[in-house]
Amino acid sequence: MAKKATAKTSKGATTNAASELKTKTPDQLRDSLIALKKEAFNLRFQQATGQLENTARMRSVRRDVARIMTVLNQKAAEAAIAN
Known part of the structure; x- marks a missing residue:
């Protein structure tokens, strides 16, 4: 089963797929990471x-943070190998 590039959440925000993240630069990824950590x-x-209505959003934000960190680590490893 193929995954979609983005998936809509209940509030209309999109989650990042790894294939979409790989096209971004490390600076763009770090900016996204900062925004997601603030949201978390x-x-x-x-x-x-007691004001949180959508508890599922916490899980999706945590997973998005993990995806971005994984892609950043992969890019860092590629850069280290290239040098």
């Missing part, structure tokens, strides 16, 4: 105060 913090804060 805000979601944790909402959960702690």
Whole structure:
């Protein structure tokens, strides 16, 4: 079964597929990582105060962070091999 490049979440945000992330530069990936980490913090804060409505978003943000970090590590390994 083939995966889609992006998947819509309930609020309309898209999750990043690894194939889409591989086309981005490391700087773009780091910017996305920072934005996702801020979102994860805000979601944790909402959960702690009882205001979080979409608990599934926390899981998707964690997985997106992991995807971006994986692609960044792969790019770093490729750069190390190339040198």
